Amino acid sequence: MQKKPAGLSIQTIRRMPLYYNHLKELKARGVDSVSAPMVAKRMGLSEVLVRKDFAAVSETGGRPRTGFDTAELLKSVGRFLGYENQNDAIIVGAGNLGRALLSYKGFAEYGLRILAAFDADETKTGDLAFGKTVFPISKLKELCAELHVKIGIICVPTTAAQEVCDLLVESGILAIWNFAPINLDVPEHIIVEQENLAISLSLISSRLSANQQEAQEEAETMCGSQVLEGASLRETPEGEREAGEYGGAHQVERRQL
DSSP states (O other): OOOOOOSOOHHHHHHHHHHHHHHHHHHHTTOOEEOHHHHHHHHTOOHHHHHHHHHHHOSSOOBTTTBEEHHHHHHHHHHHTTTTSOEEEEEEOOSHHHHHHHHOGGGGGGTEEEEEEEESOTTTTTOEETTEEEEEGGGHHHHHHHHTOOEEEEOSOHHHHHHHHHHHHHTTOOEEEEOSSSOOOOOTTOEEEEOOHHHHHHHHHHHHHHHHHHHHHHHHHHHHHHHHHHHHHHHSOHHHHHHHHHHHHHHHHHHHO
């Protein structure tokens, strides 16, 4: 029977899909067993943290020396994440981003099936986008009730996001995946996962800038050291360098005589 871990932190849950993808890669490469130190090193995490995470979801537990069975651990993590269940979802906003999500077939592997899209722009409705129908937004409540959909994906501009969110809640949606860069106001029982692409881009740009600045400072320091060394060699005559190197030995010899 699958464990039902209680009280796992959001940080732990966010690590689980990363474990899942890594374990899937290892299984595809024919790696039969995996250890916490192996995964920790590959993912840049603490061994204690990885071992604790695996223990929280593993059905069989690890074995001494050999670690966890890769296939069994992959299955356990997948079950914990609900990948074996199928959750139906709808998208509101059939623009470029909405259509890109409609076209992505990989969601099925993670237990998500996008049934349709909705849009307020009548020129987009009635179309088939990658085999999925784009309905007018006026049909949202009716179809959500008919299809028993509980997940809504928001792909509209910021100015329309809260209004769309309210409509989704009224339509019986219990979980919202929000791609609009705005914090939504929802009732306590509604789950919201914010996907802010602008923040991710800012983090990448900031880290890239910091790395480039650090590399430049190291290059300048190295260049400065080389300049100082060259200047020192030019200012010291050859004879004086030899005297400095061997003068001490000559003085010792004179004292001994």
